[in-house]
Amino acid sequence: VGGDVTATPESDDNEYLCPVTIGGQTLNLDFDSGSSDLWVFSTSTPSSEQQSHTIYNPAKSSTFKELNGFTWQISYGDGSGASGTVGTDTVTVGGLTVKNQAVELATAVSSEFVTDSANNGLLGLAWSNLNTVEPTQQQTFFANAGPQLQQNVFTADLRHDQPGSYDFGFIDTSKFQGNLNYVPVDNSQGFWQFTVDGYAVGDGATGGNSFSAIADTGTTLLLLDDNIVSDYYSQISSAQNSNSAGGFVFDCTEDVPDLTLQIGDYAAVVPGSLLNFSQNGDGTCFGGIQSDGGQGFAILGDVFLKAQFTVFDQGNVQLGFAPK
Numbered sequence: 195v196g197g198d199v200t201a202t203p204e205s206d207d208n209e210y211l212c213p214v215t216i217g218g219q220t221l222n223l224d225f226d227s228g229s230s231d232l233w234v235f236s237t238s239t240p241s242s243e244q245q246s247h248t249i250y251n252p253a254k255s256s257t258f259k260e261l262n263g264f265t266w267q268i269s270y271g272d273g274s275g276a277s278g279t280v281g282t283d284t285v286t287v288g289g290l291t292v293k294n295q296a297v298e299l300a301t302a303v304s305s306e307f308v309t310d311s312a313n314n315g316l317l318g319l320a321w322s323n324l325n326t327v328e329p330t331q332q333q334t335f336f337a338n339a340g341p342q343l344q345q346n347v348f349t350a351d352l353r354h355d356q357p358g359s360y361d362f363g364f365i366d367t368s369k370f371q372g373n374l375n376y377v378p379v380d381n382s383q384g385f386w387q388f389t390v391d392g393y394a395v396g397d398g399a400t401g402g403n404s405f406s407a408i409a410d411t412g413t414t415l416l417l418l419d420d421n422i423v424s425d426y427y428s429q430i431s432s433a434q435n436s437n438s439a440g441g442f443v444f445d446c447t448e449d450v451p452d453l454t455l456q457i458g459d460y461a462a463v464v465p466g467s468l469l470n471f472s473q474n475g476d477g478t479c480f481g482g483i484q485s486d487g488g489q490g491f492a493i494l495g496d497v498f499l500k501a502q503f504t505v506f507d508q509g510n511v512q513l514g515f516a517p518k
């Protein structure tokens with residue numbers, strides 16, 4: 195048994211939304227390999243915060259069960275957050291069904307979520323030890339689905355300004371070129387965390403120290419150590435770190451170099467076209483590479499993942515990458 199679901203980018207590829215059916219009700223959720231809670235806008239969300247969101251109504255689901263007294267509270271790397279209560283229901287993603295899946299109902303959401311009306315919640319795809327439900331931590335959809343999958347994997351094929359897909363339980367070899375390159379994952383912090391062995395800017399030599407990174411579909415950009423960020427933007431003459439823009443910007447007319455991350459034997463190339471991320475409206479453009487804020491690991495978000503086909507292998511605790 196497996197599932198294939200379309201991942202549709204919001205404007206500027208800010209995030210990717212996928213249809214999920216919960217107790218017969220379909221909502222578009224942000225699939226997030228950097229967190230492990232499945233939460234939704236619901237009838238428990240204050241009406242002032244519901245705005246034009248699609249909400250889940252547990253009272254209309256014949257399979258919903260309240261987990262009495264259970265709560266959750268999450269904060270994300272970008273400072274956004276949400277909290278609420280918990281129940282279980284039948285959850286279906288691309289034809290793959292999990293019964294008695296923990297579904298977290300938002301009773302409070304931060305402004306980033308209120309104003310993002312296309313996003314009706316998140317489906318966490320990191321490891322279950324990151325789940326925030328108390329008093330009893332809950333399993334992710336992918337962890338619960340594992341036993342019924344032919345291969346205990348899910349894959350991500352995110353694309354620039356066009357629909358991509360997530361597949362659960364199988365690897366579609368038509369979605370990538372050549373062979374998959376696997377690296378071991380350290381899931382002790384709950385992330386899809388692995389080691390990057392070096393980097394190169396443009397057609398320069400590969401150098402630098404090895405560093406830790408997480409594969410995170412829930413983060414928009416490619417967040418790296420400040421030294422690498424400075425080295426990269428030193429190659430773009432008009433680049434500057436703009437407080438008002440919130441990061442590095444450069445003239446939109448500039449030729450933007452590729453970035454290559456050396457992952458074991460695999461040279462993961464992120465083309466310059468993806469690194470000129472968005473227009474600021476004043477002739478400057480916002481870079482797809484920005485600082486990771488010095489938190490000790492890099493965050494390889496959608497800007498990186500758009501350039502690779504990625505296998506999240508729960509069975510063997512490893513990640514696989516291939517060009518597309």
Ligand SMILES: O=C(CCCl)NNC1=[NH+]CCN1
Pocket residue numbers: 226228229269270271272274410412413493
């Ligand atoms: O929170 C993180 C970073 C973990 Cl280090 N990624 N997931 C996410 N979801 C919404 C915004 N960001």
